[in-house]
Amino acid sequence: MIREIEEQFTEEILTEAIKRFDINNDTVRSLGGYESFVYEYQKNNAFFILKISHTIRRSRYNIRGEIEFLNFLSNKGLAVSNAVPSTRGNMVEEIAAENGSFLAISYEMSLGKEVSDEDWNESLYEKWGEFLGKIHHATKGYEWSNPAFKRHAWDQEVQLKAEKYLRPDDVMISILKERLTKLTSLPKSKDTYGLTHTDFHQSNFYLHNGDIYLFDFDDCGYTYFVNDIGITLYYALSYPFKEFENKTEYYKLFFRHFMKGYLKENTIQEEEIVYLQDSIKLRHALLYIYFHQANDVSNLDEESMNWLKELQRVAASDDPMLPIDFVQEFKSIYNSIH
Structure with a gap:
């Protein structure tokens, strides 16, 4: 959690948000939160989510x-968690704070259950890729109704402002610029770039009757489709819900089935797949910056400091994070289905 946000949050803010959505306080349960305060509550025999963010991160229009x-994707038939209005009919409730405002939003609770190690198999990998392919295909026809509602571009995320959070002599500042320059050299078109989830990892969807039900669009923004794929691969390959003896074989197995599903719904070119390793490495670098944003690194214990140094070493290295030739694997997948 960003420290400036955490320091301003009070019980009074939560109480006011609960009031504006007419929630029974006895049903409210904290779910924690990484960048926002997230709660579960019950109303009319159904479950909902209350999320409280801050204008430091997102504006009301954002x-x-x-x-x-979300509404656009839902209308396209994708299983996503829809937002619900407050008692005033507002989709976003703004609550004044000492510095800026807190923004309260409520969503329907996603159907289904959390992904478990029993679900972690080829069928899930393929459905995962298929769902992301559907988003990328659908967003090619997306237009915002109001220019003020247009979401941010991927390279405008606050964590990419490395100079604000890192020491001036930190090597990650120049490394990050290099990685951004490389990724932004990709051509932009409706077939390569658009508005998408940008955080489609295994903790942001449930399984309902075997199908994916996606939620937490808080980070949705404009990015290259290959970067969006890279974000998913970073989490799915680096932090699987199941241990694999041969990690390289697991990487290949996941990628093959994920891309098989993806290519059912959307097209992507080999020239884009070339950038997957860079996208994965960039996501790793963002974790390093986020840690500085959320913590006082001058007061870390030895274990945390060693973890941070290792994170920096891997993020700064020119070597691929994962020992897999994505381009070669993609060629094999593409040729097998054409």
């Missing part, structure tokens, strides 16, 4: 853009 995109 969140309206998220909700509009």
Whole structure:
């Protein structure tokens, strides 16, 4: 959690948000939260989510853009968690704070259950890729209703402003610029770039009757489709819900089935797949920056400091993070289905 946000949050803010959505306080349960305060509550025998963010991260209009995109995907038949209005009929409730405002939003609770190690198999990998392919295909026809609602571009995320959070002599500042320069050299078109989830990892969807039900569009923004794929691969390959003896074989197995599903719904070119390793490495670098944003690194214990140094070493290295030739694997997958 960003420290400036955490320091301003009070019980009074939560109480006011609960009031504006007419929630029974006895049903409210904290779910924690990484960048926002997230709660579960019950109303009319159904479950909902209350999320409280801050204008340090997102503007009111920015969140309206998220909700509009959610509605668009829902209308396209994708299983996503829809937003619900407050008692005043507002999709976003603004609550004044000492510095800026807190923004409260409520969503329907996603159907289904959390992914478990029993679900972690080829069928899931393929459905995962298929769902992301559907988003990328659908977003090619997306237009915002109000220019003010347009979501941010991927290279405008606050964590990419490395100079704000890192020491001036930190090597990650120049490394990050290099990685951004490389990724932004990709051509932009409706077939390569658009508004998408940008955080489609295994903790942001449930399984309902075997199908994916996606939620948490808080980070949705404009990015290259290959970067969006890279974000998913970073989490799925680096942090699987199951241990694999031969990690390299697991990487290949996941990628083959994921891309097989993806190519059912959307096309992508070999020239784009070339950038997958860079996208994965960039995501790793963002974790390093986020850690500085959320913590006082001058007061870390030895274990945390060693972890941070290792994170920096891997993020700064020119070597691929994962020992897999994505281009070669992609060729094999593409040729097998054409």
